[in-house]
Amino acid sequence: MYNVLIADDHAVVRSGLAYLINQQADFKVVDEEANGTDTYLRVEQGGINILIMDLSMPPGESGLVTTKRIHEHFPDIRILILSMHEEQAYINKAIHNGAMSYILKSSPDTELLTGLKTIAHKHFYIDQNILITKSDLRQINSDGVDTDIKGYNGLSEREKEVFPLVALGYSNKEIAAQLFISTKTVEAHKANIMRKLSLKSRAELVRYAIHHKLIDV
Template sequence: MSKAYHVLVADDHAVVRSGIAYLVNQQPLFEVIAEAANGSDTYMRVEQGGIDILIMDLSMPPGESGLVTTQRIHEKFPDVKIIILSMHEEQEYINQALHNGATAYILKSSADGEIIQALKHVINGTEYLDSNIQLSKDDLKEINRDGVEVNGLTGYASLSKREKEVFPFVALGYSNKEIASKLFISTKTVEAHKASITRKLKLSSRAELVRYAVHHHLIDL
């Protein structure tokens, strides 16, 4: 008999994924059914369906920033509960992750019990913050502001769903053929998306695109 809630674990370290999966599978209502090592693979696995809860690191280099992946998943699959498990304790990361759609934020430095508490909260429809995190009133205002795009980027926000999937691979130097293979599309389609991306972002070269991506924290190198 299948367990009630299907979990996807995303982290760039296999040993971390294994540890989280072991912990989650010990809980009676949860079962890890998939793993991913980067943001792009995480999004595509969620897109395949059958995922109720995503436990994800924010930094999974080289690839798309976890903050971007969080927002993309939340916008397209709002029913998937996102638990961020990160080493980043900085308030700006916590604020942005919650604003982008994360339901819970846990620190990697905390005890295992925090993940368990997060799981219990998200299935009950409530948010959960690691007990070691304290948010001020200003932080809460920042999180709850309306109309904020990813990192305040209107140009990036204008990209289509597929263009946002192609974007990190282009910035990381993947060839058209490699991108086509990863996203199951033709090289001609990749070329068209690349042209559209550079036009919308008003960039004239890959070097400019890389600088744009790094400067705005859209990828982790």
């Protein structure tokens, strides 16, 4: 039995996906989340084999960033991106960051189920409505895709969890409650983030986050 986590900011989408997937043999939806931060925290708890995730779940961390973080620390989890974004840049970036499948929300259910069953056997699957060219493959396999956010990549995992919450205007108390840490720890992480990224104010942090597509607003 494959345990599936669904991440999408629309409750009706999550419900529809859960109903469809639970009808399939060997697949069971065990949890749902509505944003990137909570998705990563749920993955940390364990018990997930497959993640079906949207890329845009505002307000919060970009799904592209969540994909990368999960793949780096939980490589055994198979990630299927289900997105309205048909732009090749999103598709290439998602695969580069660790997604095993990319399905368009405009495609029929059969595409999603094919992708789900394919990655269950640890094989890649791209929606048949998506064309991957040789140029796309070079971008996907490039080691230089993330050079423009070198500073962000230097943050610790906890700092990366705090980062989008700070950018979105959460208070220290709210961040502490969501991440189950103390407010003093939050303050320390915020100071480290500002120092590592050479930022002087929250306004600069917000501009940095939006410019590098690290959050959805």
